[in-house]
Amino acid sequence: MFTALAATDLTLQAGDIFGLIGPSGAGKSTLLRLINLLERPDTGQVVVDGQILTQLSAPALRRARQNIGMISQQFNLLANRSVADNVAFPLEIAGWPAAERAARVAECLALVGLSDRASPIPPTAAAAAIGSAGHHAAAAVRAGGPVPRYRARWP
Incomplete structure (x- = not known):
């Protein structure tokens, strides 16, 4: 076995x-x-x-x-949404009010140092500069619910 x-x-x-x-x-x-x-x-x-x-x-x-x-690490952003919209996506699905969703998005982007990069659409050169941090901000919200108590990352 x-x-x-x-x-x-x-x-x-x-x-x-x-x-x-x-x-x-x-x-x-x-x-x-x-x-x-x-x-x-x-x-x-x-x-x-x-x-x-x-x-x-x-x-x-x-x-x-x-x-x-x-x-x-294989997590992908949605190409037709901004970085902030990618982070907000699971919160939209979960029915979060817009104001709460915006606050949580800001928190996640700040966590990975991307507060100033919320607007670019991922395929643009500007968004490419965010590297995997944008993926991880979005995944921080998507991974296991809007505010997971335990978080893990693997290659």
């Missing part, structure tokens, strides 16, 4: 931002897919914020995932 990930115990505090690094095949993606239960472990359990995710119903698991943010 192939073991994709050996027994692992990972403890994070609410609001922690962490990254996983390692060689290809080390289990980074598998670990993160297990944390948000996109993959189920063969044995053991996944506990996040005191909830045993492996025991939750589908609706309860969807709610729990809103507190777990995942950001992949």
Whole structure:
């Protein structure tokens, strides 16, 4: 039997931002897919914020995932939206009022140092200068809900 990930115990505090690094095949993606239960472990359990995710119903698991943010380097911005609009997109879908959405977008852009780059449409030369930070600001909101309590990034 192939073991994709050996027994692992990972403890994070609410609001922690962490990254996983390692060689290809080390289990980074598998670990993160297990944390948000996109993959189920063969044995053991996944506990996040005191909830045993492996025991939750589908609706309860969807709610729990809103507190777990995942950001992949392969994340893409929507080409027809500005950087700020990309960050706002999941909040629009979630039905956030415009004023709250604008405040959260500003917070995320400030987090990655892009407050002054909110307007460019991604394919433009100006937007290209933002690099992956724009992706991560948008993904910070998209990753697991509007305000995830736990955030992770993997290559």
